[in-house]
Amino acid sequence: MRLRNVQGLKMEMQDEDALGQAEFWQITLAFVDSLTLKCAVELGIPQIIHAKGQPLTLSEIITSLQAPSPDSSCLSRVMRFLVKKQVFSEEVKVGEAYYRLTRASKLLVRPGASGLAPMLTMLNHPIFLAPWHCFSRCVVERVDAFEKAHGSKLWMYTANNTGANDIFNEAMASDTVVVLEALLSEYKSGFAGLTSLVDVAGGTGTAVSAIVKAHPHISRINFDLPQVVSSAPEHPGVVHVSGDMFISIPHADAVFMKWILHDWNDEDCVKILKQCRKALPSKSGKLIIVDVVLHLKEDTSAFADSRLAFDMLMFAVTSGGLERTEEEWRALLSKGGFSNCNIKPLPTLQSIIEAYPDPNE
Numbered sequence: 001m002r003l004r005n006v007q008g009l010k011m012e013m014q015d016e017d018a019l020g021q022a023e024f025w026q027i028t029l030a031f032v033d034s035l036t037l038k039c040a041v042e043l044g045i046p047q048i049i050h051a052k053g054q055p056l057t058l059s060e061i062i063t064s065l066q067a068p069s070p071d072s073s074c075l076s077r078v079m080r081f082l083v084k085k086q087v088f089s090e091e092v093k094v095g096e097a098y099y100r101l102t103r104a105s106k107l108l109v110r111p112g113a114s115g116l117a118p119m120l121t122m123l124n125h126p127i128f129l130a131p132w133h134c135f136s137r138c139v140v141e142r143v144d145a146f147e148k149a150h151g152s153k154l155w156m157y158t159a160n161n162t163g164a165n166d167i168f169n170e171a172m173a174s175d176t177v178v179v180l181e182a183l184l185s186e187y188k189s190g191f192a193g194l195t196s197l198v199d200v201a202g203g204t205g206t207a208v209s210a211i212v213k214a215h216p217h218i219s220r221i222n223f224d225l226p227q228v229v230s231s232a233p234e235h236p237g238v239v240h241v242s243g244d245m246f247i248s249i250p251h252a253d254a255v256f257m258k259w260i261l262h263d264w265n266d267e268d269c270v271k272i273l274k275q276c277r278k279a280l281p282s283k284s285g286k287l288i289i290v291d292v293v294l295h296l297k298e299d300t301s302a303f304a305d306s307r308l309a310f311d312m313l314m315f316a317v318t319s320g321g322l323e324r325t326e327e328e329w330r331a332l333l334s335k336g337g338f339s340n341c342n343i344k345p346l347p348t349l350q351s352i353i354e355a356y357p358d359p360n361e
């Protein structure tokens with residue numbers, strides 16, 4: 001008889017029900033993982049451990065907390081949970097637990113920035129969680145969940161709400177720091193021969209600023225909506241231009257777009273691609289897209305579940321955005337006038353999709 005293991009006990013096939021219960025609770029309580037991590041980030045625990053440069057006991061962590069009288073038993077339960085989730089690791093010496101960062105929590109304390117913490121904060125912020133409570137209505141009524149929750153679509157909402165705009169832009173910039181590190185190391189040849197580049201919907205300019213440092217010979221424009229560009233920091237060598245990518249895009253040898261086309265349905269993407277086409281030289285122009293590519297059958301990578309989760313996220317926060325398979329990317333790009341494309345994996349959630357204008361158009 002086949003044996004399964006639930007909570008460390010050997011159980012027989014008739015205990016399928018117990019396994020079902022275990023799986024049900026795991027999926028139902030998944031929000032606890034994310035929100036408990038948010039609690040640790042708000043308390044600054046990854047930064048406290050990182051700053052000391054050595055494993056810390058609970059009382060050492062408590063001493064560094066910016067709080068008059070923290071509840072040590074509550075914090076010890078938070079740490080126990082996050083050790084189980086491999087956010088921290090624990091080593092017991094002479095009866096006392098010492099906590100260290102793991103590879104996941106090291107991403108929250110990257111040098112010079114707060115790592116991916118702003119992304120965690122944004123995804124768990126009440127503004128960005130509210131649309132999830134309208135998600136089933138998206139399916140039934142084909143409405144935009146963000147608009148249902150807040151009365152306006154995402155970009156209109158951020159245009160009128162400085163707090164949400166800042167939270168969103170910081171989150172995007174935090175992911176860009178991590179992805180650009182991988183991109184610039186894996187895709188050195190991709191920028192060779194370019195003299196100018198425009199980052200379309202580039203947020204606050206984090207990507208172009210990293211590209212400037214690695215390839216100082218390229219002149220760069222960061223292009224985004226007025227509410228984003230107006231609050232973007234100055235980056236040496238980067239010109240910020242505000243505008244609407246559906247209307248016109250500044251001209252350059254290459255258009256770079258990270259995490260843009262997944263925000264839009266195919267019809268809108270074709271409009272954006274046609275503007276990219278106009279912005280590029282017809283023979284030598286190049287489009288560099290950094291976006292998720294779904295490999296539905298054979299994605300064995302550690303990112304597989306998160307790529308599909310992002311497809312749900314696009315449903316919840318955008319008007320028709322989605323993650324696409326390789327075939328869907330090729331078909332979309334071809335409709336937008338870029339039938340020649342190469343897809344290159346990156347060791348990140350996203351891949352590089354390099355595309356070239358159709359020579360006959």
Ligand SMILES: C[S@@+](CC[C@H](N)C(=O)[O-])C[C@H]1O[C@@H](n2cnc3c(N)ncnc32)[C@H](O)[C@@H]1O
Pocket residue numbers: 155172173176200201202203204223224225228243244245246257258259260263
């Ligand atoms: C998902 S964010 C990606 C930002 C940046 N590329 C990154 O990955 O960090 C999408 C960006 O699209 C911009 N955007 C939305 N509609 C736009 C439009 N019509 N024209 C230009 N930018 C737009 C938003 O302001 C936002 O910065």
